[in-house]
Amino acid sequence: MQKFSIAILRYGFQQSASDHSLFTMKTDDGNFTALLVYLDDILIGSASVQESNKVKDFLNSLFKLRDLGTVKYFLGLEIAKSPKGISICQRKYTLDLLEENGLLGAKPVSTLIDYNHKLCKVKDGEILSDPTSYRQLIGKLIYLTFSRPDICYAVQVLSQFMDKPRKEHLVAAHRILKYLKASLGQGILMKSKSTLKISRYADSDWAGCSDTRRSVIGFCIFIGDSLVSWKSKKQSVVARSSVEAEYRSMVSTCCEMIWIKSILEDFGIKQNEAMDLYSDSQSVIHKSKNPVFHERTKHIEIDCHFIREKVLTRLIKPKHISSSTHITDILTKALQPNQFYKLLSKMSVHDIHCSS
Numbered sequence: 001m002q003k004f005s006i007a008i009l010r011y012g013f014q015q016s017a018s019d020h021s022l023f024t025m026k027t028d029d030g031n032f033t034a035l036l037v038y039l040d041d042i043l044i045g046s047a048s049v050q051e052s053n054k055v056k057d058f059l060n061s062l063f064k065l066r067d068l069g070t071v072k073y074f075l076g077l078e079i080a081k082s083p084k085g086i087s088i089c090q091r092k093y094t095l096d097l098l099e100e101n102g103l104l105g106a107k108p109v110s111t112l113i114d115y116n117h118k119l120c121k122v123k124d125g126e127i128l129s130d131p132t133s134y135r136q137l138i139g140k141l142i143y144l145t146f147s148r149p150d151i152c153y154a155v156q157v158l159s160q161f162m163d164k165p166r167k168e169h170l171v172a173a174h175r176i177l178k179y180l181k182a183s184l185g186q187g188i189l190m191k192s193k194s195t196l197k198i199s200r201y202a203d204s205d206w207a208g209c210s211d212t213r214r215s216v217i218g219f220c221i222f223i224g225d226s227l228v229s230w231k232s233k234k235q236s237v238v239a240r241s242s243v244e245a246e247y248r249s250m251v252s253t254c255c256e257m258i259w260i261k262s263i264l265e266d267f268g269i270k271q272n273e274a275m276d277l278y279s280d281s282q283s284v285i286h287k288s289k290n291p292v293f294h295e296r297t298k299h300i301e302i303d304c305h306f307i308r309e310k311v312l313t314r315l316i317k318p319k320h321i322s323s324s325t326h327i328t329d330i331l332t333k334a335l336q337p338n339q340f341y342k343l344l345s346k347m348s349v350h351d352i353h354c355s356s
Contacts, residue, residue: 007062008035011055018262027051032268043071077147078187080352085194085226087352089187090147094180097140101177108182109175112154113334117172119157120210125166134165137173144180147187149220150344151176152232153331156216160209160234189350194224196269199276200257201321203328204235204249206242214238215245218331219253220347221260227348229256232331246281250288250318251303253277254310274317280326285318 009015013023013035023035033046033055042059046052059065071079080087098104113119128134141155154176161169200221207213214235221229231252239245254277261271279285288307310316327343329335335343 004037004063007059011058014266016263016266018259018266022263022266024266026268034267038075041075043074076143082352083192084189084350085192086190087187087350088147088190089185089352090144091185091187091353093140093144094184097137097144098177098181101137101174103174103177103181106174106178106181109178110182111337111340112151112176112179113157113172115334115336117157117334118210119161119169119172121161121164122166125168128165128167128170131162131165134170134173135162137170138162141173141176148180149188149227149230149347150186150330150340150349151180152230153216153218153333156232156234160211183351185353186349186351188227189348190226190228191224191348194226196223196264196271197273197275198223198257198260198264198271199278200253201278201326201328202246202249202253203280203326203332204239204242204245205332206239206245208333209234212238215248216332217245217249217252218328219249219256220328220331221253221256222348223260223264225348229260230331231256243281243283243287246279246284247287247303247307250277250279250284251306254307254316257316258310274314277316277318278321278326279318280321280323282320285320288318 005015008023011025012027013025016022016024021037023037025033027033031046031048031051033044033048033051035055036043044052044055046055056065056067073079076090076093078089078091095104098106138155138159141151142159145152145155154172158169158173158176198221200219202217202219204215204217206215208216212234214237216232216234218232219230220227235245235248239248257275257277261275264271287304288311307316311318323329325346327346330340330343330347
């Protein structure tokens with residue numbers, strides 16, 4: 001990798017400070033080229049076909065390369081262009097996963113996880129004799145979340161039982177596979193007609209984990225109407241109130257927004273306006289603007305200072321959103337089918353294999 005970096009920097013590329021696997025170059029005539037490296041796989045994007053060919057010829061003179069043409073498949077991701085934009089899905093990966101687990105002929109289900117699930121590290125219940133298969137399945141489902149934000153919460157829940165998985169945990173994992181069977185080609189659509197303004201939705205449940213009473217945070221970050229980043233993760237500490245849980249979620253998302261902003265700057269895209277940060281908690285929004293600390297917030301003082309600084313410098317702009325339309329609920333809790341699909345429709349998901 002070091003030899004490659006030296007060569008590509010000598011050619012005229014600049015290495016991104018935010019992601020060292022990303023290299024960008026702008027020529028004197030205004031052509032822009034980006035190069036992304038993952039081990040021995042390389043993606044080249046350019047506004048000029050001639051410039052892209054020059055880069056490939058240069059690399060071919062130093063390394064043994066195989067040109068695969070226009071990108072259609074990269075690291076298990078299926079990529080397709082259409083007038084609507086760029087679609088990213090993992091259909092083949094999902095089919096292989098169903099076949100490995102003997103569920104190709106299974107009846108599809110409409111929900112990922114039971115709305116009133118009580119999955120936990122219970123002391124009773126049948127422990128799997130071979131936990132390896134469960135661990136492998138969850139690991140592969142985690143990779144599938146790269147293009148399927150809808151399964152993030154359920155996978156996050158099941159990933160907590162890797163040490164001693166039980167039969168009920170495996171049944172819940174197989175239910176995710178049955179849900180996937182109903183929408184094999186679903187993925188993310190990067191829309192061609194969209195603004196480049198960053199906006200973010202953040203949410204948290206409170207003490208949702210019955211084993212540790214830690215809260216689950218969730219966030220979605222959009223560039224215009226296109227979903228580019230999302231996460232469902234259990235917090236590392238126990239929150240003493242729902243406001244604290246929401247505030248920690250806001251901090252995590254703000255850090256991700258700053259990183260995405262810096263990546264866009266590598267592409268020559270400046271964010272001059274404050275980035276919208278949506279939350280359904282009026283208390284959290286008020287505290288992000290209030291310079292006075294209280295007894296109930298002193299234990300999260302650093303987080304408060306961090307958010308307030310970003311608000312004062314007009315980097316972010318907290319806004320309130322109704323809980324009923326808060327799309328990150330899909331990442332923090334189990335939902336009933338109607339609410340689940342209502343929120344999913346707002347997440348820029350797309351199935352390229354559907355005729356509609």
